[in-house]
Structures are given as C-alpha cells and as structure tokens.
Amino acid sequence: MENQLQRSRAVLPIGTVMKLTELSARQIRYYEAQGLVKPARNAGNRRLYCLSDVDRLLEIKGYLDEGFNMTEIKRVYEKQAKRSHRQHKPVTDEDVRQVLHNEFLTIGGLRHKSSQFFPPDGPTTK
DNA sequence: GTTCTGACA
C-alpha cells in the first residue's frame, strides 16, 4: 500500500530515468509530447518522474522493439485514458500493469504471424 | 553540472 504511494511519487530527474530506461532525454521528452507520460515539474520547471512513469517508458520501449510506431503506441494509452475516465476513478498503476501485460501478450502472439496487427481492444474487465 | 525549450547544417 505504501508502495503504491511511492510508485506515484514523482522524484526522479530525467537523468535517472535515462539510465533506468536506456532512453535518451530526447526520446523521453518526445514521448511526453506525445502524451505517453506526464511527469510532474519542480519549482525549477525540471521534470520529475515517478516509478510508474519509468514503467511506462520501459513498456513503450518494448512496443518500439516490437515494431510499433508512436501512433500505435498512443492508441494503447488512449484506451486506458478512456477506461479511467469511464471509471471516474484514476487508473491505478496496477491497472496499467495489467492492461499492458495483456497488450504485450497480444503483441508477442501477432509478432510471429506477419504484417498487419490490430490490437484486439478491451483489455481486462468491461 | 543538469535540465529546458526551440531549432536544424
């Protein structure tokens, strides 16, 4: 339970996130511009990331490795945004993890088949 | 020293 608080606690500077995710600051900021992550800002306008942000970045990296482009990846998160909106309850990082886990399983299965892939929507419960 | 925004030979 306290872990939950820490996961959503933004305290990591971009430099740390770079090392943790193996991504360049350029990429991390670009993904933010694409609405994939919303790091907090400190008094000096510096970005502060929480662990769930790092998780998401890592997941995004995974999607990229699987050959997805920004628009595809954004679709996945847009869905989550809708879900959380419908639930009128902020999405917990547990939800995110669960949804992403399902997406990854889907990706893995389709990756071997061939060309086009259409991430079957509605992850988890409905 | 680190991060930020904007821009492009």
Added chain:
DNA sequence: TGTCAGTA
C-alpha cells in the same frame, strides 16, 4: 532522433 544553443 541527435545535437547545438542560450538559459535557468
């Protein structure tokens, strides 16, 4: 995406 500039 990299990278350089000029700041904060």
